[in-house]
Amino acid sequence: MKRMHLVLATAIALLSANGLALAQEKGGVIDVATVGEPPTLDPMASTADLVGIITQNIFETLYTFDANWNTTPLLAAALPDISSDGMTYTIPLRQGIKFHDGETMTSADVVASLERWEKVATRGKQTAEVISGIEAKDDNTVVITLKKPYAPLLPLLSLNNAAAIIIPAKNAGQDPLTDFIGTGPYKLEERVADQYIRLTRFDDYQSLPGEPNGYGGARKQYLDEIRFVPVPDPNTRVEGAVAGQFAYADSLPVESYSKIEGGKDKPVVLKPFGWPVFVMNTKEGLNSNLKIRQAIQAALAPNDMLLAAFGSEDFFAANADYYPEGYIWHTDAGTEPYKPDGDTEAAKKLLADAGYDGSPLRILTSRQYEFHYKMAQVAQAYLEAAGFKVEMIVVDWATLTQQRTDPAKWDIYITHSPFLPEPSLTGIMNDSSPGWWVSDAKHKALDAFNAESDPQKRAKLFEDVQKVIYAEVPAIKIGDFNALAAQAPNLEGVTPAPWPYFWNAYLTK
Amino acid sequence: MLRSIANRILGMLVVMALVLTIVFIIVRLTPGDPAAIMLGPDATAADVAELRHRLGLDAPVPQQFLTYIIGVLHGDLGQSIFLNQPVGQALLQRAEPTFFLTVFSLVIAVVIALPVGVLSAYYRDTAFDQAMTTIAMFAASIPSFWLGLVLMQIFAVQLGWFDTSGYGGPGASFAERMQHLVLPAVALGLISSALITRFTRASMLDVLNDDYVRTARSKGMDEWRVVVRHALKNALIPILTVIGLTAALLISGAIVTETVFGLPGVGSLIVSAVLRRDYPVIQGALLVVAGLYVLVNFIIDMAYLAIDPRVRY
Numbered sequence: 001m002k003r004m005h006l007v008l009a010t011a012i013a014l015l016s017a018n019g020l021a022l023a024q025e026k027g028g029v030i031d032v033a034t035v036g037e038p039p040t041l042d043p044m045a046s047t048a049d050l051v052g053i054i055t056q057n058i059f060e061t062l063y064t065f066d067a068n069w070n071t072t073p074l075l076a077a078a079l080p081d082i083s084s085d086g087m088t089y090t091i092p093l094r095q096g097i098k099f100h101d102g103e104t105m106t107s108a109d110v111v112a113s114l115e116r117w118e119k120v121a122t123r124g125k126q127t128a129e130v131i132s133g134i135e136a137k138d139d140n141t142v143v144i145t146l147k148k149p150y151a152p153l154l155p156l157l158s159l160n161n162a163a164a165i166i167i168p169a170k171n172a173g174q175d176p177l178t179d180f181i182g183t184g185p186y187k188l189e190e191r192v193a194d195q196y197i198r199l200t201r202f203d204d205y206q207s208l209p210g211e212p213n214g215y216g217g218a219r220k221q222y223l224d225e226i227r228f229v230p231v232p233d234p235n236t237r238v239e240g241a242v243a244g245q246f247a248y249a250d251s252l253p254v255e256s257y258s259k260i261e262g263g264k265d266k267p268v269v270l271k272p273f274g275w276p277v278f279v280m281n282t283k284e285g286l287n288s289n290l291k292i293r294q295a296i297q298a299a300l301a302p303n304d305m306l307l308a309a310f311g312s313e314d315f316f317a318a319n320a321d322y323y324p325e326g327y328i329w330h331t332d333a334g335t336e337p338y339k340p341d342g343d344t345e346a347a348k349k350l351l352a353d354a355g356y357d358g359s360p361l362r363i364l365t366s367r368q369y370e371f372h373y374k375m376a377q378v379a380q381a382y383l384e385a386a387g388f389k390v391e392m393i394v395v396d397w398a399t400l401t402q403q404r405t406d407p408a409k410w411d412i413y414i415t416h417s418p419f420l421p422e423p424s425l426t427g428i429m430n431d432s433s434p435g436w437w438v439s440d441a442k443h444k445a446l447d448a449f450n451a452e453s454d455p456q457k458r459a460k461l462f463e464d465v466q467k468v469i470y471a472e473v474p475a476i477k478i479g480d481f482n483a484l485a486a487q488a489p490n491l492e493g494v495t496p497a498p499w500p501y502f503w504n505a506y507l508t509k
Numbered sequence: 510m511l512r513s514i515a516n517r518i519l520g521m522l523v524v525m526a527l528v529l530t531i532v533f534i535i536v537r538l539t540p541g542d543p544a545a546i547m548l549g550p551d552a553t554a555a556d557v558a559e560l561r562h563r564l565g566l567d568a569p570v571p572q573q574f575l576t577y578i579i580g581v582l583h584g585d586l587g588q589s590i591f592l593n594q595p596v597g598q599a600l601l602q603r604a605e606p607t608f609f610l611t612v613f614s615l616v617i618a619v620v621i622a623l624p625v626g627v628l629s630a631y632y633r634d635t636a637f638d639q640a641m642t643t644i645a646m647f648a649a650s651i652p653s654f655w656l657g658l659v660l661m662q663i664f665a666v667q668l669g670w671f672d673t674s675g676y677g678g679p680g681a682s683f684a685e686r687m688q689h690l691v692l693p694a695v696a697l698g699l700i701s702s703a704l705i706t707r708f709t710r711a712s713m714l715d716v717l718n719d720d721y722v723r724t725a726r727s728k729g730m731d732e733w734r735v736v737v738r739h740a741l742k743n744a745l746i747p748i749l750t751v752i753g754l755t756a757a758l759l760i761s762g763a764i765v766t767e768t769v770f771g772l773p774g775v776g777s778l779i780v781s782a783v784l785r786r787d788y789p790v791i792q793g794a795l796l797v798v799a800g801l802y803v804l805v806n807f808i809i810d811m812a813y814l815a816i817d818p819r820v821r822y
Contacts, residue, residue, distance in 0.1 A: 031678070037781060039547040039591050047549030122552045161549065176593065190679065193592045193599070194773040194781065198679055231674055231771045232781065235658060240673040243666045263666070398541030398786050405545075405554045415550065425551075432553050 028507035029225040030247035030491060032500075033240055036232040037194050042177035043163040044121040049418070052160035053250070053499045054228050056215075057199055058100075059165035059182035062091060062110070063158040067214035067495075069327060069421040070455075071154040074208070074216060075105065075166055075183060077140075079154075086149030086453050093140045098204040099168050100187040107136035112169035114144070120175055123162040126430070127153065149451045151458060155422030160215075160499055185219045185503040186226055197228040212504045214495070222493065222506035241265040241486035247507075249486040250500060253370075254315040257484060265486035270496040272317065272324050273483030274418040276309070276375060278363075278476040279428065283436035284407040286361055291354030293473035294337065296361075296412070298350055299386035301342030305378040306479045309371035318479045322423065322466050328459050329423055334467030338477075347386035360391035364410035368397035372414040375478060404434040416481075418498035423462055424450055428474045437474030517810060521803045528799040529792075533577060536788050537570055543590045543786040564590060566788075577792070586796070587789030589782075596793035600775060606676055607767070607774035610690050610697070611759045617698025618705055619752060625702075626709025626748075627741060630717060641706065649703035657696040657769040664692060674771030693770045697763060701755045708751040712744035719743075746817055753809035757802040 034053065040046050043055040062076040073079060077092040097105040114134045117124035130153075133145045146153070157164045171179045180188045185207070186199035207219045229246070231237045238256040241249040244264025252260065252267075260267045278300070280287040287293050306316040320338030323329035339346075361383060365376040373394065380390045393410065395403065404413045413434065420426060427433045429446060445464040452458045469475070487494060493505040544560035545552065561567045565576075580587055586596035625645075629638045665673040671692055677685040716722060717740050725735045764776035771777070775794055782790035 037591075039549075039785060046547060047551035051549070122548060122556050125553075125556065162551065178593075192602075192679075192773075193594075194603070194777060195676055196678055227678065229675060229678070229771075232777075233674075233769055233771065236661070236674045236769055236771055239658070239661050239666055243669065243673050245665075245673050245675075396541065396784070398543075398546055398784060399539075401545040401550070402540055402542040405557070427551060430553070432555070433551075434554075 024220065024222055024493065024506045026222050026224070026506075028223050029227065030223055030488075030502065030505065030507070031196075031227045031229050031245070032502065033231040033237045033246040033249040034228050035230075035234075035237075035251050037230045038197075040176065041180055041188065041191065041197070042120075043161060043165055044117055044124065045162075045176065047122055047162045049161065049499060052163065053501075054197060055163075055165075055182075056160040056184070056499060056501055057186040057226060057503060058180060058184045058188055059163065059167065060184050061158055061160070061164050062093075062166065063154055064160075064215040065155075065158055065421050066216040069214070071158050072213065072216035074158075075110075080144075082453060086151075086451070087146045089144040089146070089153065090137065091142045091144065093142065094206070095140055097183050097206055098202075099183055100181045100202055101168065102204070103168055105166060105168075105183060106139050107142050108139075109169045109172075110142045110166055111136050112172035113166045114142075114164060116167075116172040116175075117164045121162040121164070123156050123159065123425070124164060127156050149453065151450055151453045152422050152424045155425065158421070159425070185221045189225075194230055196230075199226045199228075200224065212495075215497075215501065219503040220493070220506070221503055223502065226502050238486075244488060246486070247488040247491045248494065248500065248502075252484045252486060254482065254484045255311050257314075260484075260486045263486075265488050268485045268487045268494075268496055269315075270483040270485070270498065272319075272419070272480035273498060274416050275322075275480055276306075276371065276414065276416040276478045278379070278412050278414055278478065279404075279435045280437075280474055280476070281407055281411050281413075281435060282438075282472075282474055285411050286356075286359055287411045289354050290472065291350050292356065295347045295350035295354060295356075295386065296383065296388075297337050297470075297473050297476050298339065298343045299347035299382050299388070300379055300476060300478070301340070301382050302338070302479045303340045304342075304382070305375040306481065308378045309374045310481055314482075315484075316479055316481045320470075320477065322426075322469070322477060323419055324480050327419060328455060329462045331459075331463045331466055333463035334470040337470050337473075342382050344382070344386050351387050356387065358389055360389045362391045362393055362409070362411045364393045364395070364400060364403060364413040366395055366397045366400045366414075368400075369416065371481070372416070376414055407434075407436065423465065428469070435474055437472070439468075439472055441468045441472065442474075513814075514811070517807055521807060524803050525796070525800060529578070529581065529796055530574075532792050532795045532799075533574055536786075536791050537573075539786070541786045542566075543788065546785045547591065581796070586793035589790045590787045591782075591785055592787075592790070596789050599778065599790060600794060600797055603773055603775050603778050605774075606686070606690065606772045607760065607763060607776060609687060610694055610763050610767070610772065610774060611756060613690055613694035614697035614701060614759050614763075615752070615756050617694060618701035618755060621698070621702040622705035622709055623748075626706045627713055627736065629706070629710040630713030631736060633714060638710075642710070645703040645706045647703075648700055649707070651700055652765075653696055653700055654765045654769045656700060657693060657766050660692045660696055661770070674769075676771075676773050689770070689772065693763070693766045693772060697759060697766055701759065705748070705751055705755060709744070709748050712747045713740060716740045716744045746813060749812060749816070750809055753805050753812075757805040760798055760801050 038051045038054055041055055043051050043059055060075050063071045064074040066072040075094055077094045080089040080091045082089055111134050118128035130147050130150045132147050135143050137143050168181055185205045187202045189200040190198040201221050201224055208217055210218050212218050234253050237249045238252055240246050241260055242263030257267050280293050282288055302318040310316040318340040320335035321332050363376050365372050367373045383390050403409045428435055428437050431438045445468045449461040449465050452461055490508045492508055544557045548556050589596055589599050592599050625641050629641045632638050661673050665671045676689050722740050725739045764779055767774045767776035768780050779794045
């Protein structure tokens with residue numbers, strides 16, 4: 001019964017998002033309860049999801065993602081003209097686009113913004129290594145030249161965190177950013193830290209024609225105002241949703257589904273949202289030994305871990321594939337080592353082969369995300385059954401983000417991620433990301449994947465990437481999990497998404 | 510008299526210097542990194558190091574301490590890493606909800622505790638006394654966040670009389686903002702009243718059997734006049750102490766309640782600053798809270814001098 005309700009709620013949300021509901025009228029103010037105060041409102045300067053969720057209404061990028069996670073133009077007039085050697089991207093710009101200060105966007109703004117992105121943004125700095133030049137061909141065309149073919153460029157120019165946003169050239173020298181002038185459908189009206197961030201409709205906004213399509217397509221701007229209200233306590237967000245205080249409440253504990261169902265706001269489930277992962281320290285200590293990592297993979301029982309973490313099969317799936325069905329990257333290649341219920345005997349054998357000396361396996365985790373901790377507890381039991389001695393290091397999230405950068409302090413750390421539209425953006429793909437996975441097999445598979453620009457061929461090449469991940473175990477994907485939010489019955493036009501957006505949302509009577 | 514006051518002020522300055530030093534050291538010893546939090550989960554170690562350098566967090570700790578001390582002596586508590594504003598300004602912006610929450614909680618606590626404590630002492634060992642003592646024990650043991658959530662569930666969710674959280678949003682009037690303090694003030698006030706009730710009862714019991722009370726009664730004075738004018742007046746010193754301490758505790762004790770009710774006060778500022786390691790805010794806020802605590806104690810001490818001529822420092 002509960003499952004039926006869940007499916008129904010999702011279906012209703014999706015239907016309304018597809019624009020089948022009528023009576024979209026301009027007007028209205030919504031309060032959106034978020035998980036807290038964002039660390040910054042400069043989406044170049046942070047990879048935090050919260051920053052992206054809020055600022056994607058203010059700033060825009062050259063490209064974005066459609067409903068099928070394909071790259072689609074936003075401030076660019078079309079997909080780039082890519083030279084036959086894959087080294088030159090010629091990007092036509094939309095004309096007459098206004099910034100919130102009334103100025104018109106030109107190629108000079110785009111060049112200055114992308115150069116700032118190369119200097120300020122984590123993803124921009126990484127991309128700068130393959131970019132040899134960014135130039136304005138004319139007022140409405142920008143040319144990016146590369147040192148080598150690099151297919152992730154377009155997804156990188158499309159993401160909303162550490163984002164390649166376009167801002168006026170005169171502001172591109174600001175670091176930190178102090179003038180929050182973008183081209184987005186809503187402009188920053190007022191920020192009162194820890195109380196609200198108030199966005200108002202930008203009347204000179206020029207929407208793409210047609211209908212909305214994921215983050216792409218038309219942006220309708222029905223609402224007068226969007227207010228992001230930080231409500232850090234998850235219980236308070238739930239109570240606020242039940243009382244109908246918020247038009248939308250983000251990131252709610254999945255165990256509150258039934259409670260929300262009985263309240264004024266209604267539950268919205270994003271299925272699946274993301275994947276919890278155990279990252280292995282391949283650089284130092286126990287997990288520098290491949291056999292040990294394979295033993296851990298064999299010992300873990302994702303079904304039990306996910307059940308402990310999410311309480312009901314309505315909210316998770318024990319899925320080995322790095323992308324679930326529906327994504328172009330979906331494949332089950334190489335996933336044989338993933339055992340939903342674990343294989344203790346195989347783990348014992350691998351451990352014996354590895355010559356395990358009984359040193360404690362240190363799992364670094366946090367209770368900031370309770371499901372991380374619950375998974376760690378179940379993992380501990382299974383690992384001990386396989387013969388590991390396990391030491392849990394439970395710290396707050398700020399400590400974890402610091403300690404994971406020191407390879408001497410942990411063997412496994414637990415985190416999670418939404419399904420990123422571009423696989424090469426996943427943490428383990430970066431050699432310097434905590435875990436420090438470096439191997440010839442990785443580079444061979446990943447270089448071929450990154451150099452290919454044809455999406456279908458890339459999908460095939462991703463099979464090789466996933467096979468290497470399962471062969472070398474730099475991380476263990478535990479499964480897929482769903483995200484829960486709540487939405488007022490009179491709020492329509494919000495598509496369930498990893499980074500919910502509100503430019504197509506409207507209120508009904 | 511003046512010398513006593515000067516001594517107390519000197520003591521206060523020493524305490525503040527100790528607080529400043531200890532907080533600075535503890536904050537630096539705590540693992541975690543504001544740069545990593547600001548840059549987000551996918552930031553590289555090189556990015557984090559670069560931001561640490563820009564924020565001056567990679568400077569030697571003694572140098573950071575010296576810079577901080579000089580700033581404080583000039584009335585500058587530093588610049589918040591995340592809020593992009595001076596710490597003093599951030600604290601001032603959040604002073605209103607914390608101040609009024611403390612005042613309302615204290616008023617609720619005293620209005621409940623004084624009559625209940627006096628009556629409990631007067632009707633000592635009766636059913637009334639035992640019931641009140643039990644309720645006070647129960648109330649003292651309730652966590653404020655739990656009572657807050659219960660009140661929220663009943664009065665905000667079920668009855669819809671109040672918002673569950675926040676401080677009224679853009680353009681909220683003073684009355685609307687104060688309305689958001691009702692539930693948290695009741696939660697804090699009820700719990701604080703338990704301690705004051707017990708102290709009032711104990712203090713009243715001490716004086717109700719004193720000779721001067723018996724004398725007053727033997728003179729045929731009205732019973733409640735004896736209780737209020739003679740007994741309560743003399744029992745007030747320890748009660749005043751506990752009320753003062755409760756006020757000081759409420760300033761910092763509102764941390765959890767402010768977080769539960771999403772109030773943008775000093776308490777929730779401290780919590781968010783600790784979670785994201787906003788060092789200047791943690792240091793500045795704790796220094797101010799400690800300063801208020803010391804100041805309240807000082808006022809209580811001075812009040813003793815005024816109330817009881819026998820007191821000398």
